[in-house]
Amino acid sequence: KTTEMLAEKMPLTQRKEELKKMAAAYEGKQAPQIELQEQRALYHLMPPAGWLNDPNGLCWYKGRYHVFFQYSPFTPQGGMKMWGHYSSPDLLHYEYHGIAIAPDEAYDKDGVYSGSAICRGDKLYVFYTGNVKEEGDHDYILSGRGANVIRMESEDGIHFEKKTCILTNEDYPEECTCHVRDPKLYVGEDGAYRMVLGARLKEEKGAVLLYRSEDLLHFRLEGMYTTQEAFGYMWECPDIFEMEGHKILAVCPQGVERGSERYQNIYQSGYYVKDMDELTEWDMGFDFYAPQTFEAPDGRRILIGWAGVPDAGYDSNPMEEGWQHCLTVPRELTWHNGKIYQYPVRELTKLREGEWMPDNTGRVTIPGKCGEIIAEGIRTEQGAVYMDSGCVIKWDKGYVTLSFQDETGAGRSVRNAWVSKVESIRILVDVSVLEVYINHGEVVMTSRFFMKQPDMDVCFEGRAERLEFYRIGGRICETFSSDWGGVD
């Protein structure tokens, strides 16, 4: 609320740079607190203060990876959205650049919403949704909200200029409500640019709009993707890419009925392969939404998600630490057995700092709150990994459950997943978040997890050909020192 109030009082022209400065000053003030934040993740990206949601603008540009994200710096409950920014040469060491894009024009005055990045020639272009809340009921779906596509450009990947309004509500097809957002750009097979946008149709159906452009300035509607029967009323954050010749359309449907085995969260996130018969969910845990993919310079397709879900109804952290949410680790996507597998990018094994051996009952204490558990060649049909006081990952043949029996789950209970047979498990633990990878990423489960003990207490029940326990050390972003944010 504070940001909104301050921003509303500020004339738009003056807002330019003001919000960025305010955020930097605030982050600078918060920075010394970081060392005291007991729940703060160390190798999952999260800003120095406030609220984070979707990853945005993921790309490799001029020798660095860029990870932007939906950021609301002034309160952990969220509010006016901007783009925060990290960059990294290697996905292991990150630099934090603060606010990259702030809302300072009439066409984005209520938020710089999600979007993506694309290189053209020597320049980097980003496209995002400029959110405008009109007077009155801006939650009314047929009017009251401006959903503009805005473009900005950069020559260094850090400083962005020349906001250009590319599309406004008038440009969207008649069937659409005013909920159209999250431009994702890519190069089509014919070499022309394409942009997909998530949409809510008037008939209460989620859809994706497809636009074509030769110059990244003029866009022409080329088509629309949707399912025959409505699958949710809105599709957010679309993405299109290929995996070994298979065309993938990823979307985040809202309004899908909750099932006991599938679609267990309030909003979904998954992908369709070509003929769009069924959505495959990216992640079966409690905390995952709005992922985005990009191509690394070596051709790998990498996905980063938001380790959170909007309106989830359970806590993401003790709010008194002044932050909420983080991103998942970057995951490499590969195509096996007709589906996409996700696995932490191989760079991450460099974060390991020593191996710990279990006793003969399978019990081990890894010092600190960051670690990795690997079981390869699982030989028992049933088994479990117990962590801290209340977190259990169990399998029974191909049936996997992730459950919390006490406050380590902060309101989370149980999530299920199926594979044909559990053969391997890898668990990444980072202070207050965990990612479980079954069978090298056939199924993934991401969740917040609020460890009570100062060290990682783990017990592995079952037999496996190889068991490995690692400590993971070090913060991946060291720029949160007390002198960060040296803006007056």
Ligand code: FRU
């Ligand atoms: C998804 C989303 C996007 C939107 C952004 C706003 O979580 O709702 O559709 O652009 O968040 O922060």
